[in-house]
Amino acid sequence: xxxxxxxxxxxxxxxxxxxxxxxxxxxxxxxxxxxxxxxxxxxxxxxxxxxxxxxxxxxxxxxxxxxxxxxxxxxxxxxxxxxxxxxxxxxxxxxxxxxxxxxxxxxxxxxxxxxxxxxxxxxxxxxxxxxxxxxxxxxxxxxxxxxxxxxxxxxxxxxxxxxxxxxxxxxxxxxxxxxxxxxxxxxxxxxxxxxxxxxxxxxxxxxxxxxxxxxxxxxxxxxxxxxx
Amino acid sequence: xxxxxxxxxxxxxxxxxxxxxxxxxxxxxxxxxxxxxxxxxxxxxxxxxxxxxxxxxxxxxxxxxxxxx
Numbered sequence: 001x002x003x004x005x006x007x008x009x010x011x012x013x014x015x016x017x018x019x020x021x022x023x024x025x026x027x028x029x030x031x032x033x034x035x036x037x038x039x040x041x042x043x044x045x046x047x048x049x050x051x052x053x054x055x056x057x058x059x060x061x062x063x064x065x066x067x068x069x070x071x072x073x074x075x076x077x078x079x080x081x082x083x084x085x086x087x088x089x090x091x092x093x094x095x096x097x098x099x100x101x102x103x104x105x106x107x108x109x110x111x112x113x114x115x116x117x118x119x120x121x122x123x124x125x126x127x128x129x130x131x132x133x134x135x136x137x138x139x140x141x142x143x144x145x146x147x148x149x150x151x152x153x154x155x156x157x158x159x160x161x162x163x164x165x166x167x168x169x170x171x172x173x174x175x176x177x178x179x180x181x182x183x184x185x186x187x188x189x190x191x192x193x194x195x196x197x198x199x200x201x202x203x204x205x206x207x208x209x210x211x212x213x214x215x216x217x218x219x220x221x222x223x224x225x226x227x228x
Numbered sequence: 229x230x231x232x233x234x235x236x237x238x239x240x241x242x243x244x245x246x247x248x249x250x251x252x253x254x255x256x257x258x259x260x261x262x263x264x265x266x267x268x269x270x271x272x273x274x275x276x277x278x279x280x281x282x283x284x285x286x287x288x289x290x291x292x293x294x295x296x297x
Contacts, residue, residue, distance in 0.1 A: 066239045073246055074233035075253075080240040103264045112256045139263070214264045216232045224239070 022049035062088065062225040069221040075212035076222060077110065082207045084226030087163040089209060091143075091178070093156030094220035096213065104157055104178065105140035107210045108166075108200050115201045116141050117171075122194030133196075140212070144178040144194050156180060156220055166206040171199035232257060 010029060013021065018034025035041070035053025044052040066078050072094050081087065094104060107116075114137035121133075124145065133145065143159050161176030175197040200206070211222050231248045238244075249257055282289060 066237060067242070070235075070237040073235045075249075075257075076235040076237070078237050078239060080238050102268055103260075112259070140260070145267070212260075214261055 022051050024048050062227055065224045065226050066222075069223040072211060072217045072220040072222055074216050074218075075210055076217065077208050077210040078222060078224050079208035081209060081224055081226065082167060082205060084228055085165060085167060086227040087166045087206065087209070088225040088227060089159075089161050089163075089176075090223040090225070091157060091159040091161075091211060092221045092223070093158060094180075094211060094213075094217055094222075095156040096215055096217055096219070102145060103142055103214045104144040104159075104180070105142045105212055106161070106176075107140050107212065108163075108206045109202055109204055109208055110210060111200075111202045112139050113202070114139055116198060117201070118142060118196055118198035120145075120194055120196035120198075122192065122196075124192035124194075138198075141174055141176070141196070141198060141200065143176045143196055144180055144192060163200070163206065166200075170203060171201045172206070174198055174200055 010021075013019075013029055013031045015031065016033060020032050020034070021029045022032040024030045030049060032049050032051055036055075039053040039055050041051055042054045043050060044054075063084070065081050065084075069092070070076060070078050072091075089106070116138040117136045118138050118141060119134055120142070122145070133142070143161065144157055157178055157180030159176055159178035159180075161174060164173040164175075166172045175195075177193075177195050179191070179193040181191045209222075209224060211217070231254050233246055234249055234253060236243075236245045282292060285292070287295070
């Protein structure tokens with residue numbers, strides 16, 4: 001068979017827009033019709049061609065946006081976090097090895113305006129519980145307060161939080177849980193825990209998150225996850 | 229006296245910048261300190277008031293809880 005006749009025969013395999021060649025065996029080209037809109041081509045060893053068009057899953061699950069997490073050093077901002085429906089952040093061992101500290105907070109878009117509302121309860125200062133933090137015009141989302149007896153908190157603060165629908169119009173719902181100690185064994189004001197929920201009412205879509213304190217953070221990591 | 233440092237990490241470019249706070253950030257930082265001091269003072273005042281009442285009544289916190297239970 002001449003080369004020109006081979007080409008002609010191959011051409012007749014394709015009959016429809018979107019058709020592609022797929023081999024069913026060595027030197028055996030065949031037609032694979034196009035899938036429907038949005039489908040993707042995947043390997044499928046059980047089909048004749050070893051390929052098939054499939055509909056990708058609609059999403060879900062978590063994507064770590066800042067690969068490997070970001071080491072915390074001072075007030076630490078993770079930017080370029082847009083593009084997801086929800087946001088989850090995990091704070092691992094945020095710490096300060098010197099100085100006094102009573103507050104650990106997060107902000108969005110470096111916004112320090114009165115765009116945060118929080119409701120919280122927790123325990124610190126050797127108290128079984130305290131409430132007392134109901135603030136409709138806060139300038140930050142405070143996730144832990146007075147985590148130590150005005151001393152350092154070198155044993156770190158651990159926290160996890162969720163920002164619901166952060167890419168849409170205001171307000172976004174935020175909730176977080178945090179716990180930490182200053183490392184003092186048997187101290188009367190050592191451990192602190194807090195559950196806090198609230199809203200962020202800034203008018204722009206959230207593109208960055210900052211963890212900060214009333215002093216210089218010098219340890220720990222922050223992980224930011226996007227969720228669809 | 230040097231200012232506290234801040235860190236920025238871009239999740240797309242993975243660019244990392246650590247520098248001292250600029251004027252605007254430092255101003256916010258000072259406001260944060262002021263606000264936190266007020267919060268601390270308010271909590272300490274409330275605790276002192278509660279303890280003063282207990283002292284006046286001559287009972288402990290545990291005894292007060294029993295009376296109210």
